[in-house]
Amino acid sequence: MSAPELSTRQLRAFLALAQQRNFTRAAQQCHLSQPAFSALIRTLEDAVGARLFDRDTRSVQLTVEGRLFEDAARRLLDDIGEALQDVNDHVARRKGRVHVAALPSLAAGWLPAILAEFGRDWPGITVALSDALSDGCIALVRNKQADFALAAAGSGGAADLQAHALCSDRFHLVCRADHPLAAERRLSIAKIARWPFIQMARTSSLRQALDAAVAPARFKAAFEVEHLATVMGLVDAGLGVSVVPTLTLFHFQRASLVTRPLPLPGLQRTLYVVQRRGESLSSAAQALHDLIMARLATLALG
């Protein structure tokens, strides 16, 4: 009653014999001795439960049941080959899909060039990019929507995820070029804290890292906004100053503004690559991960 066992060798031998109608030639085609080939056909006939060939010394030809099985065998071998080919295409990165979640700063600033290079290297792979705040990135990984994330919080105490540090970027003061702090000889948290400050929302990982880094000091929050572009607008309008990580400085590259690194050792945030623990990346995801690692040097970390 248990299902009979069948192998691709048997199917290939069967088709070879159906084509050659001669045991000796079919055996050669299968790189087998003729008796071994004969035995292989016999085991196939036992497995199928039907005599598939009429053979005598003079002729070999398919039985009616053999002809029935011939079509099926051909289809089966094709399907098997197709399935293997498909997996191989994914392994060889001719096909695939990778979904990376990244902080907005990375998604807007550094990643696009890498994704472009990746697209040139592996044109068959579809790339999806989610720009989300750190918690959102990590949620996407946990949900198995994203393959991995580039986010600020580490594994966050979650046993199902694992993180390794990608890089650390330092914080910079941003203010108008005509602001007194722009010319201040020795910057410090205390000096900055005297001026109206443009905060990010409390949900922002940037804000959390900053609060943690300067504690117990506090800034005078003149505004609390969601987006760095808004921070830039407010600062440029002279409504306050702010402190942002290196990776976001591209928002502030304009003549009317000044950015100054804060030379305080503890004042930095670390970015992590986050993925599901114990689960390997797909071939496509691994390729993107590798490229990201290889291009780390291009991250201009002031």
Added chain:
Amino acid sequence: MSAPELSTRQLRAFLALAQQRNFTRAAQQCHLSQPAFSALIRTLEDAVGARLFDRDTRSVQLTVEGRLFEDAARRLLDDIGEALQDVNDHVARRKGRVHVAALPSLAAGWLPAILAEFGRDWPGITVALSDALSDGCIALVRNKQADFALAAAGSGGAADLQAHALCSDRFHLVCRADHPLAAERRLSIAKIARWPFIQMARTSSLRQALDAAVAPARFKAAFEVEHLATVMGLVDAGLGVSVVPTLTLFHFQRASLVTRPLPLPGLQRTLYVVQRRGESLSSAAQALHDLIMARLATLALG
């Protein structure tokens, strides 16, 4: 480069592990020791060319490539099972088709009851019946349109066919009940030859058998027709007498006619089962052949 080998055991093992996500349980399900099962999975991964499971001591789960392969494996096993089931249905005579060619006399007289019984025994099998003259029957077999034939000529000197005798039927005089021959005490060819005779066409196997049997005597051909029903009509109209084999007597079962066996030993024709040499019958055809042989006793051979 040569295509990798794959077996149903590997596919079943793969699906068991994908389902159980635990080597020990999956091994039990496959009736294998856990190490043997582990090795089987490894050989599958080698054949496919991709790691299909992420495993550590705590968890086993499909990789992305594994999930790709899972659907394919399920489909493949289904298709294989279906192919085997189909062949088995044919072997077990739950499906199939048999095409028999038979002389008109058999097709009209004796076969229908057998075909009806066959249809009751094997309702899944489609039966095709060709009623043709002997040469036509044999041509159908040679063309592989018919599985076998019940015909009068033997193998006919053809090396590609083989025939074995089915039965011999004797010849009978048919004439009107009021015809002098109806009351003749001792019939003979010579006595019959004095009367107008209704011949079959020369292409008829019946005619050929009859000519050969009575040679060198000849009948006085009053008519030469194609069909036995016509012979009956002509005889019934008093236009002549005729001589026909036992199997065709059903055409002449009416009060106005008399049929009398001709007690001459050599005067008979032999019917053969004809099939292609060296080619076995399909399961369905064999079943019909067997039934025909088993019902030979019901042939009323006068």
Added chain:
DNA sequence: GCGCTTTACGCTGCGCGTAAGTATC
């Protein structure tokens, strides 16, 4: 007798189970 398949028969090696090893929690 010739050509082709099958049977006979050692032999190698794949693949099994048992047992020890290793890693993770």
Added chain:
DNA sequence: GATACTTACGCGCAGCGTAAAGCGC
């Protein structure tokens, strides 16, 4: 230390090739 996968290892048997035997022409 408990659990679960992997490695180590000895062994039996499936499956190979060589050689001999059947078998139909």
